[in-house]
Amino acid sequence: MKRILFLIMFAGVSCNALAATVLPLSAAQLQQMQVQWGPLQAQNKGLSASYPAEVVLPPTQTRVVTAAQGGLITQLSASVGDMVKQGQVIGQLSSPDLVALQSGYLQSDTQARLQAQALKRDQALFQDGIIAQRRLQETQSAYETSQALMHEHKQTLQLAGMSERQIQQLAQKRTMQNGMAIIAPINGQIIEQQQAVGARVDMATPIYTISNPKPLWLMIQVPLAQAQRLKPGNMVRLPKQHLSANIDTVLRQLNKNNQTTQVRASISQGAEQLSVGQIVEVALVENTAQASFTVPRSAVARQGEQAVIFVQQAKGIAVTPVKIVLEQDQQLIVQAALHGNERIAVQGVAALKGHWLGLGGE
Structure with missing residues (x-):
């Protein structure tokens, strides 16, 4: 019979429970409920909970x-x-191999010079009608062959580490190194x-x-539900190092063991504070107008899909709706229309919830 009465009372008050925003409880009542208070801890503006990330050197930078x-x-x-x-x-x-390469280049360069002179001479003779066109064509072909061979040897010297200036000096001074x-x-x-x-x-x-070492990558392990709200260009922060990074990509490969995926962010400014292989904590930046707060899990009461906390006020206890952004261990990150200097109930929340729903209290 008591159980039936309890269910009837619960159904009767659940519809209008959220309408009750202030509980006029006396100090004696709160003491009887064993309510304990704690300060509201404000989150860094726009930051979510921290996720582990490994500092990685991009392979293109080695x-x-x-x-x-x-x-x-x-x-x-x-x-x-x-x-x-x-x-x-x-x-x-x-x-010693470099000496042989230089010798080959000098020989090809000399041959190219001689063929250039021969071509110039035969062009003049052809214009005067002294030699046939076939002779000029043969000289032209020999010149082009010598030029190709010279450029081949020059390119070999460049691959061997000689600069353009060094090759020019070699051709001018004819002194090998x-x-x-x-x-x-x-x-x-x-x-x-x-x-x-x-x-x-x-x-x-x-x-x-x-x-x-600039830029570095941050490979962040993020729960799938959170990762689905991210996109390239979003900012992340390293609160302990006071650094910021930008998301490059969200990998669509899920770790089936812990249901997380990797988010890659790049960091340039301040990268010298980090070391490759270091594990750091990274917080995602959320674009929201409401302030975020960290509260103990024990401070949050749930009524269906609604979550509330109990805020201490001069006229009583305010039942304040909150939006749970993230659940992590024994702490929750919530968003609420609060200033951040309030005190909230951290113990005795079950009794406050019962009084709020009309299931107990005087």
Whole structure:
């Protein structure tokens, strides 16, 4: 009979329970209900709960510096951890193969010069009618062949590490060098040194690995329901580091074990505060006009789909509707029309809910 009466009372008040916004309870009643109060903790504006993220170096920002030719490493002027600039000389390589390449280029360059002179001469003779057109065509063909061979040898020298200026000096001074500079291909930090001074290396042997630490990626593990509300361009924040990043993409591959997906964000400004492989906490930024607050799970009472908290006021206890943004462990993040300096009930909430629904109290 008591159970039937309870259900009847519950049904009678549930329809108008939300209309009751203030409970006029005395201090004695609150003490009898064992209600305890705590401060309302405001969230950073627009931030959701924190999610774990791994700091990752984009693969496009790493270069391996290799030996352009086989030879002997005679000098290395940079070490692991050093920052280098694109085009900076970071070592020297002595290579007998380079001498042979230069010799081949000089020979082809000389031949191209001779063929250019022969073509000029035959063009003049043809105009004077001294030689036949066939002779001019043969000279023209020999000239074009010599030019192609010269450019082939020049390109080989460029692949071997010689700059355009060095090749021009070689053609002018006809003086060969047996050493070549090891050049940094990008701005960045040397993260690995694979060879030492005095090592003999073959062509394409790795010498250094250089990485540019800007920007970095944040691979964020986000619950599927939250990830579906995100899109490229949204901002995320690292509250502890006071940094911001922008979302690049939301991966549509779900982790079936924990029902999360990865969200990738890029960070440039302040990236030097982070280390590759570091695990950080990242908060998503939500565009909302209402303030967000962190409350204990025990402070929230639910009535159907409605969630409320009980706010201490001078005239009584205000039953305040809240929107639950995220549930995490023993804390909830909620949105509510509050200022942030209020005190809320953190214990005795079940008794307050019963009084609110007319199921108890005096």
